[in-house]
Amino acid sequence: MSSVNIISEMMANVIVEEPVKGSQKTLYEKAHDKYIHKTPYGTYTICKNINGTMKAFGTYKTFQEACKVRDILIARDWEPLPKTDEDKQKDYYVRIGKSHNRYKVRWVDGYMGTVDTIEEALYYRDIVTEHQGQCGKPEEYDLITDNPYLEHGLEYPVPERLILKPKETDYGTGYIMAKGPQSYHIWYGSQYYCACRTYEQAYYVKQELNKCDWNKDEIPRILEEYPVWYTWLMNFWQYVAPREDGKGWNVTLTPRRNPNHRLEKLFFTKVEDALWERDLLIKYDFDENELVEAADDNLNPYYNMRIPPYPQRKVRRIVDREPRTELLNQLKELILEGRKQEEIAEIVGHTSVTIRNILRNEYNCSWTKLVKVVKAGKDPNQVLEFQQLIYNPNLDYIPPNNNYVQLNGRKKSPYTIKYKEGYYGSYPTRELANKISNDLQKIGWDKSRLAEIQLKHGHKTVHNSKRWVYPNTYTSRRTGKTRTLSYSIRKKDKKKVIHNFGSYKRKDVAERIRDLLILNDWDKRELGNIIEQVKDEFGLEEI
Incomplete structure (x- = not known):
């Protein structure tokens, strides 16, 4: 084998070598890396010492690209290459980045501050560069007056990396809360707007409220125009339906x-x-x-379209049902004739199970109770109270009474009353929370009378006696018996960080301290006062 073939075979083996991560180079790169340095980020920078000064000639993603530029620079006797429009744009917006919905300006030592617009960021960047980073925060300068970027405009378009794209949230567009199979409430932040019978109606109302900047005066007009949109929606979903398994x-x-x-x-x-x-x-x-x-x-237009919700075509009991007057009269006559339940069901055209369900769901009555009423000589249509099964929501919006009632995201008690830094409990309905909040305002938000006000409106805060109170146990190695040494109060916050509120010898003392912490919204600064209060209540010197 000739030496040429041996060298070509060796080079082929080197080229297909797996790349090395980090700043280490492969054998092939080491053989051709003159003036090329690999950075820790996997990119390649061209550097050369010219007249005692190390100069950089750009950073490139791949080793092959850096080699091509290096060869051109050597042929040009290291004369810098003419800058492209992309390079000029990059230099124009140097030292500027994004921070959420604002622009940040950075220097060698770190970030200098954030501003609202790209023009202010460019002007502040020039100030920082002029003072070599030895300047104040952007709030200390007037970045609007005499700003050349505002006066003359931008020379290059803003690059994609600096375009602010605020994330659309449910809060910004409102949200729909399902309160039942035929009740969907529309909210914007902590404000309630209206209730709708179906989800598609709530979807349409929320969509239209977004267009009119959540103006409550537009709700009657939107509800009046809803049937037109609903007709379009039914035609949109013609012949298409979801599978039963979803x-x-x-x-x-x-x-x-x-x-x-x-x-x-x-x-x-x-x-x-x-x-x-x-x-x-x-x-x-x-x-x-x-x-x-x-x-x-490729021509499917629905991939670029926001699909509206599928309509609830089979909404049960949209209209309130009528009382079963004729059925009860039939049952009364047959019971007086002494017939059995199965025989009666066959005569009236129902099964015995169906009759019992009708009595239970629509009259809150059992078959035994019906027989007793009939044999006592009473008319079941007058004695039994007909139960309306569905809730008819009010389609007119109800403005909130005050701003102290907030949503907390819970299922059972989603409405919380807060005043300044105080917490006044959570409640199942907004109406109840508003009533309690109004009474608290009249007494100057005296928390000691909260239980009295809650009892006045038929509500009592019941705490789970086992929640947040944990026993500290000890198991003997010799006997194998376990005994409780004390009881600790621990709670996780929203970031799932566990906070410890102390250990106590008696369980009832720990539960009382836990209840008082709940009333104080788990404010650890109040723990000392709570312990002193519990000592007085239980007559203890130490707990």
Whole structure:
């Protein structure tokens, strides 16, 4: 084998070598790395000592790109390459970055401060550069007056890395809270707007309120225009329905062009594909041959569209049901005739289970109670009270009474009363929280009378006796018996950090301290006062 073939084979083996992570170079890079230095970030910088000064000629992502530029610089006798528009834009916005919805200016030692606009950031960057970082914060300067970037405009467009893209949150667009199968409440922050019977109605109202900047005066107009949008929504979902298992969508076309005119369903995983297939079937009159030729997923318009919610077509008991007057009269006559339950059910056309469910759900009554009422000679239509099953929400908005009632995100008691730094309990409904809040305002927010006010409105704060109180146990190695030494109070905060509120010998003392901490919104600064209060209550010198 010739020496040329041996060298070429060795070079081939080196080139296919796996790259080394970090600032280490491969064998191939070491053989061609003159003037090229690998950084710890995996990039490559070209550097050369010229007249005793080390100068950098750019940083590049790959070793091959750095080699090409290095060879061109050597041919130009290290004369710098002309800058491209991309390089000029990069230099124009140097030392500027993003920080959430603001711009930050950095220097060698770190960040100098943040400002609101890119023009202010550029002007403050020039000030920092002029003083070599020895200057004050941006709040100490007037960055608006005589700002050349505001006066003459920007020379280069703002790069993509500096474009502020504030994240849209549910708070900024409002949110829908499901209160039941036929009650959906619309909220914006801590303000309640209105209740709707179906989710799609709430979706439409929230969408329109966003357009009018959440103006409550527009709610009557929006509700009046809702039927027009609902008609469009029904046409939008024509022939398309979700599967019962919730794992896809069915396109149901009846009748299809087949000999038996049977109902057939086409299954799709994505709703966009189901809607697109539906449109093509209608367009080509259910001719599958033409449909296959014309189908092109790249033309599907639904992938670039925000799909509206699927309508609740089968909403149970939209209208309040009528009392079962005739059924109760039939049952009364048959019971007086001495007939058995199964026989009565067969005569009236129901099963015995259905009759018992009707009595339980609509009259809060059992079969035994009905028989006793009838045999006592009373009319069940007059004695039994008909139960209205559904809740009819008020479609007019209800403005909040005050700003002290806030949402806390809990399911059972989502409304919290807070005044300054004080916590006054959580409640299941906003109406109850408003009533208690109004009474607290009248007495100057005296927390000692909170239990009295709660009892006045039929509410009592019940704490879980086991929550946040943990026994500290000890198990003897000799006997194997476990005994409790003390009881600790521990609680996690929103960041899941555990806070310890002390250990106490008696469980009832620990539970009392826990209850008082809850009333003080777990303020650890009040723990000393709470311990002294508990000592007085229990008549103890030490706890």
